[in-house]
Amino acid sequence: MPAKLAVSNQKGGVGKTTVAINVAGALNARGxxxxxVDLDPQGNASEGLGFREAYDAEPPSLFDVLTDPETRDAIGDLVREHPAMDVIPSNIDMTAAEPELTLSRRGGEQLALALEHVEDEYEYVIVDCPPHLGYLTDNALHATQNVLIPALAESTSKRALELLFDHIEALELDYDITVRERGVVANRVETTNEAREMLAWFGDAFPDVPIWEIRKRVALQRAFSAGVSLFEYEHDVDMTDEFLAIAASLDEQFDMPPLRSGAEAMG
Ligand SMILES: Nc1ncnc2c1ncn2[C@@H]1O[C@H](COP(=O)(O)OP(=O)(O)O)[C@@H](O)[C@H]1O
Ligand SMILES: [Mg+2]
Structure with a gap:
């Protein structure tokens, strides 16, 4: 079983996609x-990683896999190769997924059921969530049962995180599962008083969860525009260390087997 992680926060523009891509890149850099998995109907990650064509492709797409049990095992055909990771892109049809899943039986379990067909080949499955608390986010949280939370170091994040935790608590009761918080990524941090106060608040609010700081860096936008994580990007960027620290912590939290770099070097 791979380690599975949803990157979630219902607030838009906080860095879910950026954090998801770069954590995936850092895990790949570790071997x-x-x-x-891009579960956002807007398909930012799919487009950013170079799969615009898949986003616009005709059915079957991720939408069909999630909404039609007969098509579920077509998930394997959706997998695309990126230099650092395999990708299941989103699709324009995913904009219709919320109402469709509302009407489905087991509407929150469809991603978990579909992933069973492909997940054995991987050590990690990273799911980029949409910016709202609906059925797609429920599917991500249910399938992974682990969440990494990007949040801006701004006071508006307090309310956003309260809502997210209320939602997760309700979901845990509905499905009789436990969703574990694996860390908070304070993103786009600048040297302001507000940011300093919010970092302290994160520390108080999540005493048992690691909190990382990703600073505001234009290079993160440039790497994204170039279709890669910082780890395949041609320029040196100081934030790679922090993403590697996240990857190392995840390996530890998920009790992953030792890296095989030695074996790989031997060919
Ligand atoms: N640490 C950062 N420094 C600079 N720009 C960032 C940073 N994190 C995210 N961004 C930019 O902010 C915008 C929103 O980020 P994104 O990852 O798409 O958020 P979300 O997926 O939560 O909507 C994007 O243009 C992204 O490139
Ligand atoms: Mg996004």
Missing amino acids: RDVLF
Whole structure:
């Protein structure tokens, strides 16, 4: 069984996609096999990673896999190769997924059921969530039962995280599962008083969860525009260390087997 992680926060523009891509890139840089799932109907990650064509492709797409049990095992055909990871892209049809899943039986379990067909080949499955608390996010949280939370170091994040935790608590009761918080990524951090106060608040609010700081860096936008994580990007960027620290912590939290770099070097 791979380690599975949803990157979630219902607030838009906080860095879910950026964090998901770069954590996946860092895990790959450590030698891990990663499957990246873009569950956001807007398909930012799919487009950013170079799969615009798949986003616009005709059915069957991720939408059909999630909404039609007969098509579920077509998930394997959706997998695309990126230099750092395999990717299951989103699709324009995913905009219709929420109402469709509302009407489905077991509407929150469809991603978990579909992933069973492909997940064995990977050490990690990283799911990039949409910016709202609906059925797609429920599918991500249910399938992974682990969450990494990107949040801006701004006071508006307090309310956003309260809502997210209320939602997760309700979901845990509905499905009789436990969703574990694996860390908070304070993103786009600048040297302001507000940021300093919020970092302290994160520390108080999540005493048992690691909190990382990703600073505001234009290079993160440039790497994204170039279709890669910082780890395949041609320029040196100081934030790679922090993403590697996240990857190392995940390996530890998930009790992953030792890296095989020695074996790989031997050919
Ligand atoms: N640490 C950062 N420094 C600079 N720009 C960032 C950083 N994190 C994210 N961004 C930019 O902010 C915008 C929103 O980020 P994104 O990852 O798409 O958020 P979300 O997926 O939560 O909507 C994007 O243009 C992205 O390139
Ligand atoms: Mg996004």
